[in-house]
Amino acid sequence: MAKKATRESYGAALVEYGKDERIVVLDADLSKSTKTEMFKKAYPERFINCGIAEGNMMSVAAGLAASGKIAFASTFAMFAAGRAFEQIRNSIGYPHLNVKIGATHAGISVGEDGATHQCLEDIGLMRTIPDMVILNPADDIEAMACVKAAIEHDGPVYMRFGRLAVEDVNGADYQFELGKGVQLFDGSDVTIIATGLMVGEAIKAKDLLAEEGISARVINIHTIKPIDAEIIAKAAKETGAIVTAEEHSVYGGLGSAVCEVVCETCPVPVKVVGTKAFGASGTPAALLEAYGLNAKNIAAQAKEAIALKK
Numbered sequence: 001m002a003k004k005a006t007r008e009s010y011g012a013a014l015v016e017y018g019k020d021e022r023i024v025v026l027d028a029d030l031s032k033s034t035k036t037e038m039f040k041k042a043y044p045e046r047f048i049n050c051g052i053a054e055g056n057m058m059s060v061a062a063g064l065a066a067s068g069k070i071a072f073a074s075t076f077a078m079f080a081a082g083r084a085f086e087q088i089r090n091s092i093g094y095p096h097l098n099v100k101i102g103a104t105h106a107g108i109s110v111g112e113d114g115a116t117h118q119c120l121e122d123i124g125l126m127r128t129i130p131d132m133v134i135l136n137p138a139d140d141i142e143a144m145a146c147v148k149a150a151i152e153h154d155g156p157v158y159m160r161f162g163r164l165a166v167e168d169v170n171g172a173d174y175q176f177e178l179g180k181g182v183q184l185f186d187g188s189d190v191t192i193i194a195t196g197l198m199v200g201e202a203i204k205a206k207d208l209l210a211e212e213g214i215s216a217r218v219i220n221i222h223t224i225k226p227i228d229a230e231i232i233a234k235a236a237k238e239t240g241a242i243v244t245a246e247e248h249s250v251y252g253g254l255g256s257a258v259c260e261v262v263c264e265t266c267p268v269p270v271k272v273v274g275t276k277a278f279g280a281s282g283t284p285a286a287l288l289e290a291y292g293l294n295a296k297n298i299a300a301q302a303k304e305a306i307a308l309k310k
Contacts, residue, residue, distance in 0.1 A: 002167075003165035003166055003167050004139075004140040004165055004166070004168075005161075005162055005164060005165045005166070006137050006139070006140065006142075006143040006161040006162050006166070006196075007033075007034060007035050007104040007105070007161040007162060008140070008165075009139075009140045009143035009144050009147075009161070010034070010035055010074075010102055010104065010143055010147060010159070010161045011034070011035025011036060011037070011038035011039065012035075012038065012144065013144045013146075013147035014036060014038065014039040014072065014102075014147065015038050015039055015042045015043075016144070017147060017148060017151055018039055018042055018043050018046070020070070020151065021046070022068065022069050022070045023046065023069070023070045023072065023151070024047075024048065024064050024069045024070070024071050024072070025039045025040070025043075025047050025048070025071075025072045025074065026047075026048045026049075026050055026057050026064075026071060026072065026073045026074065027040075027047070027048075027049055027050065027057075027073075027074045027075065028049075028050055028051065028052055028053065028054045028057050028074070028075040028079060029049060029050075029051050029052050030074070030075055030104075031047075031049065031074075033076070033104065033105065034074045034075060034102065034104045034105075035104070036072075036074045036102070048060065054075050054079045054080065054083045054084040054087075055083065055086065055087045056087075057073050057075070057084070058073055058080075058087035058088055058091060058092060058099070058101075059087050059091050061073040061092070061099045062087070062091040062092050062095070062097050062099060065092075065097040065098040065099045066095070066097060069098075070098055070100065070151060071097075071098070071099045071100065072099075072100045072101075072102055073099060073100070073101050073102070074101075074102035074103075074104065075103070076103070076104055076117060076119070077103035077105055077106035077107075077122045077160060078105070078116070078117050078118070078119035080101050080103040080122070080158075081103060081119060081121070081122035081125045081126060081158070082119060082121070082122070082125070085125055088101065088126075088129065088132075088156075089129055092156050093129040093130065093131065093132055096131055096155055096156065097155075097156060098155060098156070099156050099157075100147075100150045100151070100156075100157045100159065101156070101157065101158045101159065102159050102161065103119075103122060103158060103159060103160050103161065104161045104162070104163065105117065105119075105161075105162070105163045106119050106122060106160045106161065106162055106247070106248075107119070107120065107162060107196070107197065107247035107248065108247065108275065108279040108284070108287045108288065108291060108293070109162055109163060109247060109284040109287065109288060110163050110284075111163070111164075111282065111283055111284040111287065112281050112282065112283070114279065114280065114281035115278040115279040115280055115281070118278075118279030120247075120248050120249045120274075120279060121248075121251075121252070122158075122160065122248070123136070123160065123224055123246075123248050123253040123254065124248070124249060124251060124252020124253055124256070125252075126158045126225070127224070127225055127253075127256075127257065128252075131155055131156065132156050132157070132158055132225065133153060133155065133156065133157045133158065133178070133223070133225060133226070134157075134158045134160070134223070134225040135149070135150065135158070135159045135178075135222060135223055135224075136159075136160040136195045136196040136221075136222060136224055137159075137160075137161070137196065137222055138166070138169050138194075138195070138196055138197070138199035138200065138220055138222065139166055139167065139168040139169050139170055139199075139200075140168055141168055141170045141172070141174050142170055142174070142176065142220075142222055143161060145174070145176030146159055146222065147159065148176075149176060149178045153178060160196065162196065162197055162247075163284075164197065164284045166197055166200060167200060169184065169199050169200050169203060169220065170182075176222070178223055179223045179226045179227075179228060180223065180228050180231070181193075181219050181220065181222075181223075181227075181228035181231040181232070182219065182220040182222070183217065183218070183219050183220075183231065183235075184199075184203065184218045184219065184220055185203070185216070185217060185218040186217055187206070187215040187216040187217035187218070187239065188215045188217070188238070188239060189209075189214050189215045189216060189239060189240075189241070189306055190209070190214065190215075190216050190217070190239055190240075190241045190242070190243065190302045190305055190306050191216070191217040191218075191219060191235035191236070191239045191241070191242045191243075192205055192206060192217065192218050192219070192242075192243050192244075192245065192298060192302060193219045193221055193232065193235070193242060193243070193245070193254070193258055194218070194219070194220060194221070194244070194245040194246065194254075194298075195220070195221045195222065195224060195245075195246050196247055197247050198245040198246055198247055198273070198293060198298075199218075199220045201245060201293065201294055201295045201298060202218050202220075202245050202295075202298055203218055205245075205295040205298035205299040205302065206218050208295055208296070209299050209302060209303075212303075214302070214303070214306070216302060217235055217238075219231060219232075221254060221258075224253070224254055224257055225257070227257045227258070227261065229261045229265065232258055232261045232262065232265075233261060233266050236262050236265065236266040236267075237266045239268075240269075240309050241268055241270075241302070241305035241306050241309055242258065242262065242268060242269070242270045242271070242305060243270070243272075243273060243298060243301045243302045243305050244258050244270065244271070244272050244273060244274075245273040245274070245298050246273070246274045247274075247275075247288075247293055248274055248275065249274055249275050250272045250274035250275065250276055251276075253274060254274075255270070255272030255273075255274055256272075258270060259272070268309070269305045269306075269308035269309060270305065271301040271304055271305045272301075273292065273293065273297055273298055273301055274293075275291050275293070279291075
């Protein structure tokens with residue numbers, strides 16, 4: 001099966017939906033890497049390179065949005081969520097402006113760029129901003145749908161895209177709905193809730209567990225905020241144990257969001273697969289293995305969650 005990085009899908013989606021003249025794309029001198037150069041070639045009059053000044057780019061995007069435009073501001077996740085957090089909070093989130101943040105190169109799968117560029121905190125940061133929608137697509141199909149949904153949504157949106165090429169986990173008939181999780185497989189013993197790149201690993205973990213006679217439900221959470229509390233509570237009630245998986249810190253990300261729902265609705269054992277330290281330089285495959293962001297560890301954590309059932 002062909003693989004495609006979701007950052008590539010982001011660029012393609014901007015071109016596909018760029019016929020809407022309200023859309024303006026801004027970049028912080030990384031258009032070749034973020035793939036916004038695709039939009040630049042198609043609609044040069046609506047592309048702005050703000051240079052290596054991410055905070056200023058977010059402020060410019062806010063001004064454009066206040067003037068009726070749909071502003072897409074793009075850079076690496078580390079620079080978007082990290083360096084420009086104050087401007088996102090005060091100039092975009094607080095006035096609830098129609099800015100869409102395209103954050104690429106998220107997670108440790110950035111690889112050799114190392115810890116300084118491997119953003120593992122962005123979901124946690126964005127979750128603290130009221131009304132900020134957070135989308136983390138698992139594949140090409142979902143990434144294209146996320147961009148369309150962001151355009152249609154009135155308000156700030158943070159979209160998280162990866163550098164590493166991934167296989168599709170969704171079919172051509174996939175129907176995206178903002179705020180709704182997707183149950184990919186049913187199961188009765190444990191639920192695996194994953195997002196982004198880790199959805200593919202969750203499916204592989206389900207197969208590993210099946211070899212041991214364990215039935216695992218798999219849920220894809222593409223919208224981390226607002227999260228689908230209904231599908232999570234239902235899974236907790238019906239399977240009695242949950243493991244979450246994300247290419248992000250265990251602090252403040254998907255696992256934290258799921259635990260909040262579970263604590264309020266149906267308390268069951270939850271194991272969280274994610275990172276607990278800074279990243280490192282290495283190949284994406286080696287780093288994912290070293291940090292336990294793989295099917296083997298998800299399956300192991302699922303068995304531990306099952307063992308904690310009362």
